[in-house]
Amino acid sequence: MQLTVWTYEGPPHVGAMRVVTGMKGVHYVLHAPQGDTYADLLFTMIERRDHRPPVTYTTFQARDLGGDTANLVQRSIADAYQRFKPDTLVVGASCTAELIQDDPGGLAERLDLPVPVVSLELPAYQRKENWGAAETFYQMVRTLTLHRAPERGEAFERDREPGSRPKVNLLGPTALGFRHRDDITEVTRLLDRLGVNVHVVAPWESSPHDLVRIPDADANVVMYPETADTVARWLERTFGQPRTTVVPIGIGATRDFVREVAEMLDLDPEPGLAGIQSNMPWWSKSIDSTYLTGKRVFVFGDATHAIAAARVAAEEMGFEVVGLGTFQREFARDVRKAAKAHGVEPLISDDHLEVEEAIEAAAPELVLGTQMERHIAKRLGVFCAVISAPVHVQDFPARYSPQMGPEGANVLFDTWVHPLVMGLEEHLLGLFQDDFEFTDGVGPSHLHTGTVPQDGATPHDGPAAGTLTGKDTTRTPVVPGPVVARASGDIEWLDSAEKELKRIPFFVRGKARRNTEKYALEQGVDAISVDILYEAKAHFGNR
Amino acid sequence: MNVPLPMAETTTCDDVPVLKERGQHEVFCGLTGILWLHRKMQDAFFLIVGSRTCAHLMQSAAGVMIFAQPRFGTAVIEEKDLAGMADMNTELDRVVGRLLARRPELKTVFLVGSCPSEVIKLDLHRAAERLTGLHGPDVRFAHYSGSGIETTFTQGEDACLNSLVPALPEKTDDTPELLVVGTLADVVEQQLTRIFDAIGLGPVRLLPGKSSRALPPVGEGTRLLMAQPWVDDTIRSLQRRGAELIRATFPYGAEGTEAWIRAAARRWGIDDAVVDAAVEGPRARARKALARHRDALVGKRVFLFPDSQGELPMARFLSRELGMELVEVGTPHLDRAHMEAELELLGPDVRLSEGQDVDRQLDRCRAERPDLTVCGMGLANPLEAEGLRTKWSIELVFTPVQGFEQAGDLAELFNRPIDRQQRLRF
Numbered sequence: 001m002q003l004t005v006w007t008y009e010g011p012p013h014v015g016a017m018r019v020v021t022g023m024k025g026v027h028y029v030l031h032a033p034q035g036d037t038y039a040d041l042l043f044t045m046i047e048r049r050d051h052r053p054p055v056t057y058t059t060f061q062a063r064d065l066g067g068d069t070a071n072l073v074q075r076s077i078a079d080a081y082q083r084f085k086p087d088t089l090v091v092g093a094s095c096t097a098e099l100i101q102d103d104p105g106g107l108a109e110r111l112d113l114p115v116p117v118v119s120l121e122l123p124a125y126q127r128k129e130n131w132g133a134a135e136t137f138y139q140m141v142r143t144l145t146l147h148r149a150p151e152r153g154e155a156f157e158r159d160r161e162p163g164s165r166p167k168v169n170l171l172g173p174t175a176l177g178f179r180h181r182d183d184i185t186e187v188t189r190l191l192d193r194l195g196v197n198v199h200v201v202a203p204w205e206s207s208p209h210d211l212v213r214i215p216d217a218d219a220n221v222v223m224y225p226e227t228a229d230t231v232a233r234w235l236e237r238t239f240g241q242p243r244t245t246v247v248p249i250g251i252g253a254t255r256d257f258v259r260e261v262a263e264m265l266d267l268d269p270e271p272g273l274a275g276i277q278s279n280m281p282w283w284s285k286s287i288d289s290t291y292l293t294g295k296r297v298f299v300f301g302d303a304t305h306a307i308a309a310a311r312v313a314a315e316e317m318g319f320e321v322v323g324l325g326t327f328q329r330e331f332a333r334d335v336r337k338a339a340k341a342h343g344v345e346p347l348i349s350d351d352h353l354e355v356e357e358a359i360e361a362a363a364p365e366l367v368l369g370t371q372m373e374r375h376i377a378k379r380l381g382v383f384c385a386v387i388s389a390p391v392h393v394q395d396f397p398a399r400y401s402p403q404m405g406p407e408g409a410n411v412l413f414d415t416w417v418h419p420l421v422m423g424l425e426e427h428l429l430g431l432f433q434d435d436f437e438f439t440d441g442v443g444p445s446h447l448h449t450g451t452v453p454q455d456g457a458t459p460h461d462g463p464a465a466g467t468l469t470g471k472d473t474t475r476t477p478v479v480p481g482p483v484v485a486r487a488s489g490d491i492e493w494l495d496s497a498e499k500e501l502k503r504i505p506f507f508v509r510g511k512a513r514r515n516t517e518k519y520a521l522e523q524g525v526d527a528i529s530v531d532i533l534y535e536a537k538a539h540f541g542n543r
Numbered sequence: 544m545n546v547p548l549p550m551a552e553t554t555t556c557d558d559v560p561v562l563k564e565r566g567q568h569e570v571f572c573g574l575t576g577i578l579w580l581h582r583k584m585q586d587a588f589f590l591i592v593g594s595r596t597c598a599h600l601m602q603s604a605a606g607v608m609i610f611a612q613p614r615f616g617t618a619v620i621e622e623k624d625l626a627g628m629a630d631m632n633t634e635l636d637r638v639v640g641r642l643l644a645r646r647p648e649l650k651t652v653f654l655v656g657s658c659p660s661e662v663i664k665l666d667l668h669r670a671a672e673r674l675t676g677l678h679g680p681d682v683r684f685a686h687y688s689g690s691g692i693e694t695t696f697t698q699g700e701d702a703c704l705n706s707l708v709p710a711l712p713e714k715t716d717d718t719p720e721l722l723v724v725g726t727l728a729d730v731v732e733q734q735l736t737r738i739f740d741a742i743g744l745g746p747v748r749l750l751p752g753k754s755s756r757a758l759p760p761v762g763e764g765t766r767l768l769m770a771q772p773w774v775d776d777t778i779r780s781l782q783r784r785g786a787e788l789i790r791a792t793f794p795y796g797a798e799g800t801e802a803w804i805r806a807a808a809r810r811w812g813i814d815d816a817v818v819d820a821a822v823e824g825p826r827a828r829a830r831k832a833l834a835r836h837r838d839a840l841v842g843k844r845v846f847l848f849p850d851s852q853g854e855l856p857m858a859r860f861l862s863r864e865l866g867m868e869l870v871e872v873g874t875p876h877l878d879r880a881h882m883e884a885e886l887e888l889l890g891p892d893v894r895l896s897e898g899q900d901v902d903r904q905l906d907r908c909r910a911e912r913p914d915l916t917v918c919g920m921g922l923a924n925p926l927e928a929e930g931l932r933t934k935w936s937i938e939l940v941f942t943p944v945q946g947f948e949q950a951g952d953l954a955e956l957f958n959r960p961i962d963r964q965q966r967l968r969f
Contacts, residue, residue, distance in 0.1 A: 001592075001618045001634040003641060010599040033658045035572025035691025036596060038604040040921030046603075050928030052921065056902075059568045062661065062692040076567070083902060095594040096658035096692070099625075124594060125622040 006372060008327035008350050010392055011130025012122035013094045014039050018203075019136040020090055021053040021175035025207040026140075027078045027086035031097035033068075033103050034059040046393050047176050060097070069100055074107045081113055087114060088144065088208040090136070092120035116208065118143045128350075130226040130302070130328060133174055137203055138231040144211040149238050152251040156215055166265045167197040169217045169241075172228030173204035178305065178389040179403045180204060183223060187248065191221075193275030194258055196269060200276035203227075215239040218524035219264050223247070223353045223404075224304055226328065248404045249308035250316055250412065251281055277407035280413045284316055292417065296511065297363035300347065300355055300373050301388025303331030305403070307338045309368045309387045312412055314342060323347060323362040325355065327370075352376070363510045367422060371395075383419035387412075391489070490526050491517055497528045515540045559886050559895060561877060566900025569921055570850060570875055572691030573699025574657065579941070580751065581614040583726050586650035587882055588642065588757040589615040591689070592635065592665060593657030614649075616642070620659055621751055630675070631665060639674055649682055651755035653703060656675060656688035683756065685710070695875040696942065697773035697851045700726060704750060707758060708780040711750075713746060714762030721807060722759055722786065723749045725741070725771025728943035734825075735946055741821040744811050750777075761786050768807055769793065770945065772885075773852040775878045792884045793853075793889035794945040795953060797829035802884070825947035832951025833864055836958040841866035843961065846908050848918035849899050850936040851872035854941055855885045857917070857939065858893070865954055869893050870913045873904065932960045 009015075013030060020028040021043050030036070037057050043049045058076045060069050081089060090106040105119025118140050122132045150156045160166070170187060181204075188198050195233040199217035200210045214220075220235055220243040223230045227250035232243040243262045248257035254276055262269035297319045299310045303326045313319040324339045325347025326332070332348045339346035356376045359367060365386040367377040371392040372453050377384035380496065386395060387403075493501070497516075504512050512533070519536035520528050562782075574597055577589040591597050598617035618638045623629045635654075643649060652674070654667045671684035678684070687706040689699040714720070721744060727735070732749060739747045748759035757871065765786035767778055772793050782788060791806035792799045801822055808818045845867045847854045854874045861867040879886070879898045896904070901922075908916055909929065916926055916933045923933040934957055944953040 001624055001629075001631070001638050002618060003616055003638045004595075004598045004619050005613060005616045006602050007595060007598045009595075010603075011594065011596040013596075014599065033572065033691035034568040034570055034695065035658065037567075037569045037921060038571055038575075038600045040569070041919070042603055044919045044922070044924040048924060052925045057567055059566075060692065062690075065662070065692070095596050096662055099659060099662045123622070125625055128595065164924060188593065325747060415648060493649070 006352050008370065008372065011095055011124050011131035012127045013092060013124065013131060013133025014111060015129040016090065016092060016120055016122060016136040017053055017055060018133050018174040018176050022173065022203040025087035026054060026090060027080055027084045028055045028090040029080050029104065030055055030092055030094055031058045031073050031102060032094035033096050036094050043175055046391055047396055054084065070102045070107060073102050073104050074111065075160060077108050079110055083390060086115060088116045088118060090118045092122060095124035097126050102283055103455055104381045109533050116143055131330060132232045133227045137227055138234060141211050142234060144208055145215055149213055158216060160217065165195050165197045166218045167201050168200040168219045168221050169201040169214050170221050170223055171226035171232055171413065172222060173201065174227055176391055178395055182400050182402035183404040183408065186402040186407055187223065189223065189274065190248065190254065190258065190272065190405045191261065194262060194272030196261060196265060197215050208391065215241065219240065219243065225331065226302055226304060244272065247304050247308055249305065249408060250312035251276065251278060251409050252315055253308060253311060254405055254409065276406050280316065282410035283413050293318045293421065295319045295366055296322045296364045297366045297368055298359050298362050300325045300369040302326060303328050303335050305388035306335060309344055310338055313368065322364050323358055325349065325358065363514045366416065370415065385416045385419060491528060492526065493528045497530050497533050500530050500533055546835055559891055559893065562896040564896060564898045564903065566903060568899045569901040569919055571604055571696040573689035573694025573696065573702055574655065574668040575696055576689065576699030576703060577601065577615045577655065579726055580700060584751050584755045585753055587614065587653060588646060588649045589653045589655055590642065591615065591617040591655045591657055592660045592667065593617055593620065594659045595619055597657045600787045622795060632670060635670055635672065636677065643678060643682060651683045651685060653768035654684060654686040656686065656690055658690045658692050659694060661690045662856065675912045690711060701774050701776050704774060704777040705780050708777060708784065711758045711761045714760040714765060719766055719811065721745065721768060722750060722761065722765050723747065723768050723770045724750050725769060725774045726751060727770050727945060731943050731946045731949060734948055736823050742808055742813050742817050744807060744813060766810055768803065769881060772856055772881065775881055778881065790884055792888065793856035795856045796864045796950050797826050797833065797858065797947055798864055799856060799860060800947050801826060829947040829950035833954050835951065836954035837865050839958050840954065842868065842871050843914040845915045846870040846913040847872045847916065848904065848922065848936070849875040850919055851940050852876060853939060855882050855889065859885050859888045861957065863888060870911050871896060871907060873899065879935065915960060921954060932964055934960055
């Protein structure tokens with residue numbers, strides 16, 4: 001048993017719902033109690049979908065348990081087929097029904113429906129949402145394309161008209177994904193400039209008929225390994241379709257992606273590379289951006305976005321990556337590798353309290369994370385930009401706002417830089433400290449949001465709060481936790497040093513305090529004086 | 544709406560026919576009640592013993608993601624628990640130990656059963672006894688089921704309050720006391736209590752109160768008023784402990800609130816003139832506030848999907864005080880005894896439905912094309928996209944809507960979608 005308050009991922013059947021809701025012509029009969037119907041509103045409220053997810057729940061009750069729940073399942077499947085007439089039916093169970101073992105797949109089979117039936121086994125007590133999405137997508141593609149698989153040892157015949165452009169599938173985008181809608185457009189444009197057509201996009205707005213056509217493409221673009229890696233590997237083995245490994249988030253990765261696709265399809269990469277036109281590199285080189293140099297960022301999210309964000313942060317923003325992690329154990333290896341490259345300890349955890357502790361300890365100036373980290377950062381008085389699911393209604397902007405490709409790079413620049421205190425403002429804050437209108441309590445002047453807590457420390461009595469619809473309304477008392485800015489062990493701050501520390505701008509004060517204490521510990525000093533404070537500054541620089 | 548109420552005289556509510564449906568339900572489970580209960584009882588923690596789905600529901604369903612640390616959490620059952628590799632009771636004790644180490648101020652921990660814990664028949668009653676042995680008397684452990692196989696949405700509150708009834712102290716004398724049952728917003732509680740004070744009715748006690756430990760006594764002389772329409776089982780348990788139920792409408796709207804207060808006053812034998820004097824001002828204010836919305840809503844056709852069990856009193860308010868036409872009034876569960884006064888006011892012609900077959904109900908709704916559809920968040924946007932105006936129903940549970948002073952706010956919740964439609968030019 002694990003004590004959980006907030007979760008980064010839902011159960012695996014929610015992943016299955018993300019796949020089928022993203023598609024057309026599919027219906028999912030889910031053996032589940034009535035409470036599980038809450039999942040519908042993830043799509044209708046958070047993503048603002050104008051249709052109900054194509055899901056029928058059996059909504060069995062306690063009184064059904066002694067009787068014949070199998071019959072209820074079979075009736076639900078038959079009714080759902082009659083009412084919705086899908087091209088493909090998906091059946092499965094949620095966590096509670098998994099315990100009853102009614103075998104929805106077998107029951108559906110016995111109905112002998114005139115459409116393909118995909119039976120899902122998603123172990124709810126072991127696996128989570130992203131795994132469920134990947135498994136569902138894989139099972140659907142496998143069921144619908146297996147009849148086209150070549151004999152063992154033979155190659156799949158792909159006819160391409162001479163002179164026609166090569167074509168690829170875009171795999172991975174689902175309903176309720178983080179900016180999937182816009183990433184598809186961006187990647188399609190990117191490929192077009194390289195001379196590559198998009199064949200099938202799936203699961204997003206694809207039909208079962210589209211899935212059948214997947215093997216005809218020359219290669220697969222794995223947009224989101226979380227949902228598409230399993231199926232792309234299977235397609236590679238079965239149909240000999242190569243797959244991409246680079247996710248084009250950031251300018252560098254976008255270039256690598258274009259080169260990878262070009263090489264895979266034996267094309268000249270230059271037209272594609274020349275097509276990467278983004279303001280971001282110049283914006284980042286422009287002198288007003290020098291203040292971004294070495295800003296400490298903590299990165300946490302799904303593996304794809306976290307790894308990509310860390311690279312952009314380090315190589316394209318000039319930030320210092322002070323933490324990198326993911327909640328996805330399935331991709332821990334990739335994140336560990338990336339963390340090593342950035343010289344930080346990887347954090348692999350789906351316990352938000354552990355993530356909070358790691359962020360406190362790293363004392364970053366900017367957090368790039370999920371909605372969870374947004375709350376954590378708010379509580380710690382640190383700025384945060386959201387880079388990854390789990391999603392919130394705010395992650396579905398009305399405007400075009402991709403993460404991938406050249407425009408995605410622009411979006412990253414704007415979203416990450418916007419919350420930071422800017423250039424000269426930073427200096428003015430540092431030069432004159434006792435301005436009654438421009439003090440610690442006031443955040444960056446270009447943000448009209450409320451106050452920023454003093455000291456970069458934890459305001460344990462003023463918790464951050466938020467709702468799905470974006471309003472921050474509720475206040476909840478919090479138990480005292482470790483306060484990062486207090487001296488650990490026996491180190492004590494002398495009054496004069498404490499006063500001097502207060503003169504340091506609030507947004508770097510936490511870091512200054514931490515560095516000074518670290519320095520004092522290393523030097524074996526047990527009382528921090530003004531001199532020690534400045535010695536530490538000299539020792540660490542602005543790191 | 545100004546006529547004196549005919550209480551239990553003319554028609555019997557058994558006359559009203561009800562369409563009973565058993566198909567797919569599109570409602571929350573009882574766990575969602577924790578979202579307001581944990582805010583109300585500030586010394587209690589709600590520990591759901593369930594699955595990742597339960598935890599995900601709690602953070603997504605009600606649109607609430609109160610960060611920091613809420614006073615609820617989920618002990619997520621894992622594969623090793625089910626496979627018997629870990630003893631579930633030992634695991635639960637460990638989780639509770641960790642929780643109490645972090646939150647030493649807690650006075651009560653509710654162990655809340657879920658669908659999976661009910662299906663595997665995890666004995667939370669014994670667990671609560673064992674844990675009380677380990678951590679009592681400082682911390683008391685109660686248990687109830689909020690599972691979706693047994694409870695619908697607001698029934699979770701009923702199950703929670705019902706689990707407290709055995710812990711209520713025995714009333715030592717038979718002097719009359721009013722016990723108001725069901726969570727009310729603080730502001731509503733204070734307003735209604737002020738009116739009872741003004742007419743000399745008391746003492747007034749509340750269940751639940753802010754403390755899970757300072758519970759009101761119950762016994763001979765305890766008179767009950769239902770503040771919420773979903774506390775059915777709690778009321779029955781309290782009656783078994785000697786309390787007497789005052790039958791009344793629910794305090795929605797000016798009419799419902801007045802009847803609710805008068806029912807209690809009558810039982811206390813308080814003179815009508817005294818009540819008149821106390822309610823006159825608030826009632827006039829409520830009518831004034833309602834008048835602002837009445838013009839926009841009168842004659843409009845409204846369809847209510849089942850959600851909270853608040854649908855019948857809500858429909859009575861919409862039809863009698865705002866002049867709306869009721870197309871269908873759905874409720875997840877109809878307790879005729881407790882809805883007696885409401886059914887009388889609704890009259891015999893209303894189309895009631897109990898339970899749900901959501902696809903059929905949607906068919907009926909589409910065929911009727913009502914001016915306003917009150918439904919859950921999973922249905923609202925899709926219906927809006929079909930050109931129907933909707934009011935998402937959970938807001939009716941999460942907003943202070945009872946009492947005279949809130950009557951206008953309640954009307955506004957229904958008027959807002961219609962008002963919005965008129966403002967937008969697309």
